Amino acid sequence: MTSRISFEKVRKEFVVRPDDGGPAQRFTALEDISLEVEAGEFLTLVGPSGCGKSTLLDLLGGLTSPTSGRILLDGKPISGPGRDRAIVFQQYALFPWRTALQNIEFGLEVASVAPAVRRERARHYLDLVGLSAFGNRHPHELSGGMKQRVAIARSLACEPEVLLMDEPFAALDAQTRENLQVELLRIWRATGKTIVFITHGIDEAIVLGQRVAVMSARPGRIRQVFEVPAALKQAADDVRSLPLFGSVRHQIWTLLQDAPSSPSIPSNQEAIAHV
Known part of the structure; x- marks a missing residue:
């Protein structure tokens, strides 16, 4: 290694x-x-x-x-x-006005990734964390564990090395x-x-x-x-x-x-x- x-x-x-x-x-x-x-x-x-x-x-x-x-x-x-590198903190830091899927897309928007590509990637990572059925839910509709999964998916969607x-x-x-x-x-x-x-x-x-x-x-x-x-x-x-x-x-x-x-x-x- x-x-x-x-x-x-x-x-x-x-x-x-x-x-x-x-x-x-x-x-x-x-x-x-x-x-x-x-x-x-x-x-x-x-x-x-x-x-x-x-x-x-x-x-x-x-x-x-x-x-x-x-x-x-x-x-x-x-x-x-x-x-x-991507950081996942103890606080979820999700945008309350965005859905789970939209929160995952945020970093990709900042990176100017094309809308179709970022939506596909966000769905992939939403599925990876086991929340594919919750993409249209807002943070207040999710449990603490679900929010942290969304935060992890958001970090992974940017495809960092670390x-x-x-x-x-x-x-x-x-x-x-x-x-x-x-x-x-x-x-x-x-x-x-x-x-x-x-x-x-x-x-x-x-x-x-x-x-x-x-x-x-x-x-x-x-x-x-x-x-x-x-x-x-x-x-x-x-x-x-x-x-x-x-x-x-x-x-x-x-x-x-x-x-x-x-x-x-x-x-x-x-x-x-x-x-």
């Missing part, structure tokens, strides 16, 4: 002004991030709250730039957003979340996309990822990358019930418990949003 994404000693700092009006302080969100993601791989990232997971995803999406180090996509440095997912199932109930995990794995196998998926849930990280990257508390570093055993990917039943799953989960849980406490930072969070 070939590396699609390469993080090379990436560091990210922010300048923060305290609420008390004191001098600005430099705040390190990520430190010495070196990581390879293979083409077609499903990588999950898990770590303590505030460890910089979302900041890492923002860097990969080109929404912000590293303070030092670099990130390569197919061997070329990332210098900003691009159509080769799909970035920032805790997309966190706001859903447990049953819907597990159902969507199954659906996402099916979609990943059908499309062969490279997926980087952020989660707070150890179980979710193991169920979805071929590898699980565990991050330290702030400043975020990659503490260890776990290879998920192939036996957990081939099981027909719920892998959570298998002794091997429990063993892998315990290893990751133990590593997270050993994470040092985050240093205190000024209370003004404006300059460090999404950390």
